[in-house]
Amino acid sequence: MDKKGFFGNWGGAYIPEVLYQTFQELQKEYDRCRQDPAFWEEYLTLMSTYSCRPTPLTHAENLSNYFGGAQIYIKREDLNHTGAHKANNVMGQGLLVKRMGKKRVIAETGAGQHGMATATMAAKFGLECTIYMGEEDVLRQRPNVFWMEKMGATVIPVKDGSRTLKDAINEAFRDWVTNVDDTHYVFGTACGPAPFPEMVSWFQSIIGIEAAEQIMKYHGKMPAKVYACVGGGSNAMGIFKRFLEEKDVELVGVEAGGHGADSGAHAIRLNGGDASPGVAQGYKTMFLQDEDGQMKHTHSVAAGLDYVGVSPILSDLWEKKQVRFESATDDEVMKALDLTMKKEGIIPALESSHAFAGAFREVANLSADDAIIINQSGRGDKDIFTIAHAFADPSWKKFIIDRGKEYSAQ
Numbered sequence: 001m002d003k004k005g006f007f008g009n010w011g012g013a014y015i016p017e018v019l020y021q022t023f024q025e026l027q028k029e030y031d032r033c034r035q036d037p038a039f040w041e042e043y044l045t046l047m048s049t050y051s052c053r054p055t056p057l058t059h060a061e062n063l064s065n066y067f068g069g070a071q072i073y074i075k076r077e078d079l080n081h082t083g084a085h086k087a088n089n090v091m092g093q094g095l096l097v098k099r100m101g102k103k104r105v106i107a108e109t110g111a112g113q114h115g116m117a118t119a120t121m122a123a124k125f126g127l128e129c130t131i132y133m134g135e136e137d138v139l140r141q142r143p144n145v146f147w148m149e150k151m152g153a154t155v156i157p158v159k160d161g162s163r164t165l166k167d168a169i170n171e172a173f174r175d176w177v178t179n180v181d182d183t184h185y186v187f188g189t190a191c192g193p194a195p196f197p198e199m200v201s202w203f204q205s206i207i208g209i210e211a212a213e214q215i216m217k218y219h220g221k222m223p224a225k226v227y228a229c230v231g232g233g234s235n236a237m238g239i240f241k242r243f244l245e246e247k248d249v250e251l252v253g254v255e256a257g258g259h260g261a262d263s264g265a266h267a268i269r270l271n272g273g274d275a276s277p278g279v280a281q282g283y284k285t286m287f288l289q290d291e292d293g294q295m296k297h298t299h300s301v302a303a304g305l306d307y308v309g310v311s312p313i314l315s316d317l318w319e320k321k322q323v324r325f326e327s328a329t330d331d332e333v334m335k336a337l338d339l340t341m342k343k344e345g346i347i348p349a350l351e352s353s354h355a356f357a358g359a360f361r362e363v364a365n366l367s368a369d370d371a372i373i374i375n376q377s378g379r380g381d382k383d384i385f386t387i388a389h390a391f392a393d394p395s396w397k398k399f400i401i402d403r404g405k406e407y408s409a410q
């Protein structure tokens with residue numbers, strides 16, 4: 001990253017004047033933490049006692065035998081507290097907030113996963129917490145809203161625009177501008193104005209650091225390829241960062257192919273999609289936008305991949321051909337999920353299942369003494385409504401209807 005927060009042609013910090021000082025303060029604190037080995041130690045202690053670090057690297061022997069190619073290893077970020085890699089970022093930012101002496105955190109959330117993680121962190125650190133969520137998402141994601149409120153967070157439904165994630169981001173920025181003195185905005189992914197892309201990637205880099213050590217121990221050499229799904233790009237950056245140092249490891253990011261690249265219903269920004277460079281939400285990256293710069297509608301069966309922008313660091317790595325990008329359609333993703341459950345007894349999140357689908361397509365081309373690592377960013381329990389619906393499970397449908405009737409009768 002150069003001084004102005006750019007990664008090659010991408011990134012930067014396009015922020016309103018009133019936030020200038022706050023960003024400088026954040027940058028300064030982040031720089032101090034990076035140079036202080038005691039901070040990383042504190043982070044590791046927190047993550048090994050409150051979450052589940054180091055997370056295991058699982059040798060998926062049944063899947064490896066099934067495909068007959070490389071040995072498949074799965075990095076188990078699903079075993080983190082709150083069920084996904086998001087904990088790495090929010091707990092790290094929580095430590096930073098404590099150092100800055102701020103008393104309140106805010107966050108935006110789409111599907112609710114980042115809101116959940118932030119509410120958890122706020123409860124643990126005794127911080128006041130406000131979560132902005134599009135009104136549409138509040139209705140769709142009731143279980144997450146329920147838990148956030150139970151952990152003491154205030155969830156504010158945003159009624160503007162399309163009442164989804166991007167409107168929630170705008171509202172969170174509005175809050176921040178008004179309350180900069182005591183409030184920190186916990187950004188959820190490796191996007192947004194500098195220093196967020198780099199800072200979030202740094203906290204997530206623990207994934208790759210552990211995975212590199214584990215694969216050396218179990219397999220004796222570096223993997224041939226590493227796969228991760230790409231929403232905003234934080235779990236991908238988290239596992240890729242360490243392996244960027246290894247010239248022979250190919251890094252593969254898998255985006256949401258939705259109903260297919262030509263359908264207009266996807267979130268493909270880097271793999272030959274129709275995204276274009278733009279500046280929005282405080283940074284420059286490849287956005288899915290029309291000629292007037294209006295953000296397009298995106299779609300994915302996985303709520304966490306359904307985003308118009310992507311990490312400026314990944315746009316840079318894409319341009320420099322250091323990461324290859326692929327996409328997987330909703331249908332491919334359901335098949336990969338089904339196979340992983342049956343063969344390994346592991347339930348990946350729908351987001352993570354994109355990385356599995358991308359890997360499954362190619363793994364037979366490698367030899368048995370090669371290894372690949374798939375980053376399982378989260379667990380699929382949260383997706384039970386979507387998965388049961390996609391598998392058209394009749395007894396699940398009956399269960400939901402009966403529970404509804406039970407409630408109405410009370």
Ligand SMILES: *Cc1c(COP(=O)(O)O)cnc(C)c1O
Nearest residue numbers: 231232233234235304351377378
């Ligand atoms: C939020 C989420 C993602 C997408 O976010 P990234 O910043 O791209 O990692 C992926 N997987 C899971 C399980 C998530 O909850």
